Amino acid sequence: MKKIILFIGAVLMATSISAQKPKKNAKVSFEVDGICGMCKKRIEKAALNTKGVKFASWDVKTHELSLIIDERKTTVLKVHESVAAVGHSTKEVTTTPEVYNKLDPCCLYNDEQVIKDHQN
Numbered sequence: 001m002k003k004i005i006l007f008i009g010a011v012l013m014a015t016s017i018s019a020q021k022p023k024k025n026a027k028v029s030f031e032v033d034g035i036c037g038m039c040k041k042r043i044e045k046a047a048l049n050t051k052g053v054k055f056a057s058w059d060v061k062t063h064e065l066s067l068i069i070d071e072r073k074t075t076v077l078k079v080h081e082s083v084a085a086v087g088h089s090t091k092e093v094t095t096t097p098e099v100y101n102k103l104d105p106c107c108l109y110n111d112e113q114v115i116k117d118h119q120n
Contacts, residue, residue, distance in 0.1 A: 022071035025054065029066045030076070032058060033089045035109040035118050042107075046086040050079050 032043050040058050047056035047067060052074030058065045067079060077092060084093040087103045100110070108114045 024070050024072065026069050026071045027067070028069055028076050028079075029064050030080070030090055030092070031063050032065045032083055033109050034058065034060070034063060034107070035114060036060065036106055038104055039088065039107050039109065042086050043083055043088050046082045046088075047079055050074055050082040053079060 034040065034043055037060065040060055043058040043065060044056045047053050047058075047065060052070040052072070053067055054070060055068035056065065065079075065083070067076075069076070069079065080090045080093040083090060084095040085099065087095050087099045087107070088109075089095045089100075100108070106114060106117075
């Protein structure tokens with residue numbers, strides 16, 4: 001009976017350890033603030049310049065950044081930080097006012113007039 005319990009315990013431990021193993025091609029997505037095609041280029045470039053990011057695509061309408069990352073080389077938080085560093089906030093990391101204000105005027109996604117201009 002002890003052998004069976006030890007065997008089951010070992011199997012459960014092995015399963016939990018393998019579930020925590022970083023994935024080479026993990027699919028991840030999260031929302032990023034932005035408004036136009038210029039934002040798209042900047043967000044994707046920032047994500048792709050993060051070591052371990054293999055694919056990045058930001059959707060202008062949904063504001064969703066879809067990624068394929070190597071979790072052995074990077075974390076999702078690092079991508080949030082990279083995107084915020086170029087002026088685009090996420091729910092995890094907010095860009096600084098100084099960086100945001102350096103964006104092109106058409107990319108100021110918090111400005112109501114810019115938002116209206118992009119809706120036309």
